[in-house]
Amino acid sequence: MGKLGKETKNLLLAITVICLISFLLAAGLSFLLAKDFQHEMLLHDYGVSGYQLNHEDKLQISAFTAHPNESDIERGKEALASIGYSEATSMQLLPTVREYRNQTMLYLLLLLLFLFGMVYLVLLFYLRRQHRAIDDAGSKIREFLDGNSMSRIECSQTGDWYSLFHDVNEMATILSAHAESQKQTKEFLQDIISDVSHQIKTPLSALKMYHEIISSHKGEAETVANFSEKSQREIKRMENVIYTLLKLARLDAGIIQMEKAEENVSALMQDVLERFETWAEQDHKEITLSGKDDISLNCDALWMSEAIGNIVKNALEHTQPGGHISVQWTQSPLLTQIVITDDGKGIHQEDLYNIFKRFYRSRFSSDVHGIGLGLPLAKSIVEAHGGTISVTSTLNVGTTFTLNFFSLTNE
CATH class of the missing domain: 1.10.287.130 (Signal transduction histidine kinase, dimerisation/phosphotransfer (DHp) domain)
Incomplete structure (x- = not known):
């Protein structure tokens, strides 16, 4: 078991003391049983002697098998006392009683030895098992402290210790998360x-x-x-x-709390249109809106306007004069969908997986003023509203951004 702890030593010492006290009690009990046996034997001898003295004509088996009466006992007691055989006779002078005492003491001691031996074996097995579990737990904790954040104590079994180990594992998980x-x-x-x-x-x-x-x-x-x-x-x-x-x-x-409210999507898109209408007219481009006037979206109007505005701005930057940008919105019991389509020069296939990365600049892009943050910001805003954003594009045909907001109509 290795080095025993103080608690284990105290427990074993207490059991040893209890064992020694039990042996002393067994010795005392064997003495009391022997005295009781001596008393019963004397009564028997008194009865046999008194019966024989009261029936001197012949020896009868009834002297040994019949229950002696008071007169037989009293006469036998007087007769045996005259030769020194009485309650005061020392146990050492009575081999039968002495043998009974010794055998009783031996049996009691053997029984106690067996019981305490089993207790010791079970206890040692239990302590050995617990000591191994604690050692394993200690090594796992040291591994965790040394930097292994995935180290955990094995606690698949039940019991007080394993309950504690489970709590330690839970604490380790929380610390790892922090x-x-x-x-x-x-x-x-x-x-x-x-x-x-x-x-x-x-x-x-x-x-x-x-x-x-x-x-x-x-x-x-x-x-x-x-x-x-x-x-x-x-x-x-x-x-x-x-x-x-x-x-x-x-x-x-995560320090921004979206101030969501039921916003009319048509009014929201009209606000975006007004921001870019002058730019579109100057560049001879057209922005059109299409959707029902009674559709609403649970969102933060300012942030959502920022997200959609960045996508429209991106479309204007990559659409040639005479181009067209379409903003459409629809709603079903499942989702609210906003689709922004342009007929610009499109996005190369290798760029589709990177356009939402910050500061990403395509090797095919001729834009020298863009900083590559508008689309990543739009994506972050949409996702902060629990939505998704996706893009499809065909070179020299156009690009489509699709914003989906699931189950927001039920909020």
């Missing part, structure tokens, strides 16, 4: 810092260069105006990057 959450938070912050630094580095470099040019050409109004305009464009680009990243970061961190 550790994983902290790890993800750390990685998330690292990614955000990396993204911000990567995206801001280029416009900052450009701003520095424009500032140097403006400083060295202060007297040239046209040059100063030209590079001031470029500086403003880079500052605007930095603002877009920072604001969009902050929105994504807040969504990813």
Whole structure:
């Protein structure tokens, strides 16, 4: 069993003391039984002697088999007392009584030895099993503390110890979840810092260069105006990057509580149209809306408008003059669906799996101003509403974004 613990030693010591006390009690009990046996034997001898003295004519078997009466006992007692045989006679002078006492003591001791031997064996087996289980639990806990977050104590059996082991496993799972959450938070912050630094580095470099040019050409109004305009464009680009990243970061961190309400989808789409109507007219493009006026969606209007607006903006950027963007919505008992379709140049097949990644830029793209955050933000907003977003596209034919919001009509 290895080194015994203090509790185990105390338990074994207590059982040993109980065993010794039981042996002493057995010895005392055997003495009392022997005294009782001696008393019964004396009564028998008194009766036999008295019967014989009262019936001196002949020896009868009745002297040994009949129940002696009081007169026989009294006469036998007086007769045997005269030769020194009485209650006061020492047990040591009576071999039969002494043998009875010794045999009784032996049987009681053997019985106690057997009982306590079985108790010891069962106890040792139990303690050995528990000691092994505790050792295994200790090794698993040390593994967990050494960094193995998947280490768990085997607790498939029942009992107090295994109940405790189950609680320890549950605590380890909670600690692992907290550790994983902290790890993800750390990685998330690292990614955000990396993204911000990567995206801001280029416009900052450009701003520095424009500032140097403006400083060295202060007297040239046209040059100063030209590079001031470029500086403003880079500052605007930095603002877009920072604001969009902050929105994504807040969504990813789960610190934004969507203020959902039943919103009319037609009014929501009309709001999106008004934001991009002027841009579309200037580029000779058309945005059309199609859907029933009585359809509603349980959502946060501002965030949903942001998501759909980013998709429409993406469609405008990738549609040629004269192009058409269609926004349609339908509703069934199962879902509310919003479909945004354009007849632009489409998306290459290899890009379809990456367009929702942050800062992704296709090698086929000619857009030099996009930052690659609009569609990822739209996806995050849709998913924060419990919806899904998918895309299909055919080169030189067009692209379709489909937003599905399941069972929201029953909320």
